[in-house]
Amino acid sequence: MARRGERASSLGSRAVQVGFLLGILALWYLATNRWGVNRLLLPNPIAVWQQLLDVLKSGEYLPDLRITLTELVAAFALSMTLGTIVGFFVSRTRYTIRVFDPLFAGIYSIPIILFLPLYVLFFGLGPASKIALGATISFFPIVMSTIAGFGNVDRTLVTAAKSMGASDYQLFRYVLVPAALPVILSGLRMGFTIALLAIIGSEVIASLAGLGHHIVQLAEGMDMARMFAYIAFVVMIAALLNAAVSFLEARGRRRI
Amino acid sequence: MNPALRQFLLRHGGVVRLGVVVLLLIGWEIAARWFVDPMFISPPSRVLLSLGTVWHTSGVPAALRLTLFELAAAFAIAVAIGLTVGLAVGLQPFARHSLMPIILLLYGLPQITILPLFILYFGIGPASKIAFGVTHGMFPIMIAIVAGVQNLKPILLVSARSMGASRWQILRWVIFPHMIPSLFAGMRLGMSGALLGVLLAELYVSTNGIGHFTTMFTENFDPTKLFGLVAILAAMAIVLNEIVRRAETRFSRWR
Numbered sequence: 001m002a003r004r005g006e007r008a009s010s011l012g013s014r015a016v017q018v019g020f021l022l023g024i025l026a027l028w029y030l031a032t033n034r035w036g037v038n039r040l041l042l043p044n045p046i047a048v049w050q051q052l053l054d055v056l057k058s059g060e061y062l063p064d065l066r067i068t069l070t071e072l073v074a075a076f077a078l079s080m081t082l083g084t085i086v087g088f089f090v091s092r093t094r095y096t097i098r099v100f101d102p103l104f105a106g107i108y109s110i111p112i113i114l115f116l117p118l119y120v121l122f123f124g125l126g127p128a129s130k131i132a133l134g135a136t137i138s139f140f141p142i143v144m145s146t147i148a149g150f151g152n153v154d155r156t157l158v159t160a161a162k163s164m165g166a167s168d169y170q171l172f173r174y175v176l177v178p179a180a181l182p183v184i185l186s187g188l189r190m191g192f193t194i195a196l197l198a199i200i201g202s203e204v205i206a207s208l209a210g211l212g213h214h215i216v217q218l219a220e221g222m223d224m225a226r227m228f229a230y231i232a233f234v235v236m237i238a239a240l241l242n243a244a245v246s247f248l249e250a251r252g253r254r255r256i
Numbered sequence: 257m258n259p260a261l262r263q264f265l266l267r268h269g270g271v272v273r274l275g276v277v278v279l280l281l282i283g284w285e286i287a288a289r290w291f292v293d294p295m296f297i298s299p300p301s302r303v304l305l306s307l308g309t310v311w312h313t314s315g316v317p318a319a320l321r322l323t324l325f326e327l328a329a330a331f332a333i334a335v336a337i338g339l340t341v342g343l344a345v346g347l348q349p350f351a352r353h354s355l356m357p358i359i360l361l362l363y364g365l366p367q368i369t370i371l372p373l374f375i376l377y378f379g380i381g382p383a384s385k386i387a388f389g390v391t392h393g394m395f396p397i398m399i400a401i402v403a404g405v406q407n408l409k410p411i412l413l414v415s416a417r418s419m420g421a422s423r424w425q426i427l428r429w430v431i432f433p434h435m436i437p438s439l440f441a442g443m444r445l446g447m448s449g450a451l452l453g454v455l456l457a458e459l460y461v462s463t464n465g466i467g468h469f470t471t472m473f474t475e476n477f478d479p480t481k482l483f484g485l486v487a488i489l490a491a492m493a494i495v496l497n498e499i500v501r502r503a504e505t506r507f508s509r510w511r
Contacts, residue, residue: 013354020358041377098269103276109497110490111452116459117470117482121296201368205459212368219372231369238366 043225051229075134087146138191145187149180310484330389338397346405363395392453396445404438440504
């Protein structure tokens with residue numbers, strides 16, 4: 001009986017969620033078609049849908065997508081390598097953890113996007129400044145979770161492996177890495193997500209190409225329906241990338 | 257190494273941390289003075305000395321005041337919305353089950369993609385910065401409050417009700433004190449969210465906020481002033497973070 005009630009209420013929740021989305025779509029439609037909201041402020045949802053299909057079909061997003069993805073991959077590769085290596089060496093003694101961990105946490109509490117003008121000054125408007133900013137921003141969660149992961153490995157595990165005669169490599173491969181991996185993986189996922197945000201953000205603010213740049217271009221051209229469609233497209237790409245990374249994280253956890 | 261000094265350093269990690277920072281600054285100073293084009297980088301000593309001139313550049317104090325005002329307004333609105341929606345959604349299990357996924361979905365969207373829309377709707381003045389700060393700040397507050405209300409033990413509610421507490425009394429004496437720690441945790445996240453939103457919008461386009469001055473200093477290849485302004489802003493961010501963090505530890509002490 002209780003289960004049935006739960007089922008009914010979860011069905012009810014679904015209904016509310018679907019109703020919420022449909023309500024927003026209906027309001028949007030009515031606002032543009034009946035209440036005469038200016039097309040320049042809010043394009044018609046049907047026009048947006050057609051534009052979205054057109055964007056997907058035309059493939060005009062490919063150059064922008066390639067640039068943004070290249071920037072993302074380069075930034076993430078940099079921050080992942082540096083973050084895990086630095087994190088591992090900091091985590092080797094309690095003392096270095098005590099010295100460096102608050103330092104990273106302190107810098108991380110500053111909104112690093114502030115330094116975007118400096119990055120543009122150093123690296124120009126091209127992809128280099130996006131890669132550098134994305135790498136900087138995603139470095140901190142990765143390094144801090146690496147320190148937390150390696151730093152909190154159960155001492156008894158390490159002692160036991162050592163007393164059974166494990167070599168340094170064996171200790172690293174079969175004890176430290178499996179014990180630390182879950183924490184490191186969640187840091188990597190967080191780093192990936194904010195690297196993507198930082199890169200799209202800096203493309204919106206100052207850039208020559210990329211997905212974020214294209215949105216701004218359409219906004220400045222007042223091509224509203226296409227811009228809404230492009231925003232939806234970029235949101236979809238971001239959601240897909242995040243879902244892929246979450247999937248990889250779950251798989252990595254199971255592999256241990 | 258002298259054993260006494262060694263003992264001292266081992267006990268005071270903070271001194272070593274400071275030493276690391278000083279070493280980095282010295283490295284930067286050497287690089288900026290002799291190795292890198294002065295068009296792009298400025299040594300920290302010069303930046304420090306120029307803080308006064310940055311402050312006296314006409315318009316900079318007003319721009320900082322404007323940014324602080326935008327942040328305060330955005331934060332206040334975000335807390336008000338976050339608190340109201342968080343309580344409304346969190347106190348009702350049905351509302352929580354049905355609306356929480358929508359809130360999480362919205363929070364997960366990359367809001368930066370709709371920044372041009374904010375400018376279009378709210379103009380290039382402070383309103384668009386405040387609005388963008390609100391949308392960045394309100395979701396963490398909402399989520400923290402929903403989580404905080406959820407952890408409330410039902411027995412407390414039942415016993416308060418059975419002792420004849422009114423709705424308002426339950427809210428004031430049971431729910432509210434329990435919510436305080438998560439409210440402040442949410443406010444800390446909301447503060448950094450609001451700051452991020454305001455700064456992003458400022459950097460994207462602004463006519464007289466700090467975004468205007470960072471762009472101007474960059475375009476004039478005046479790194480000394482740019483570093484100075486960024487340093488002032490970073491100090492501001494650290495102070496704000498620290499205030500909210502102190503408040504958080506202070507108000508969650510009753511547990």
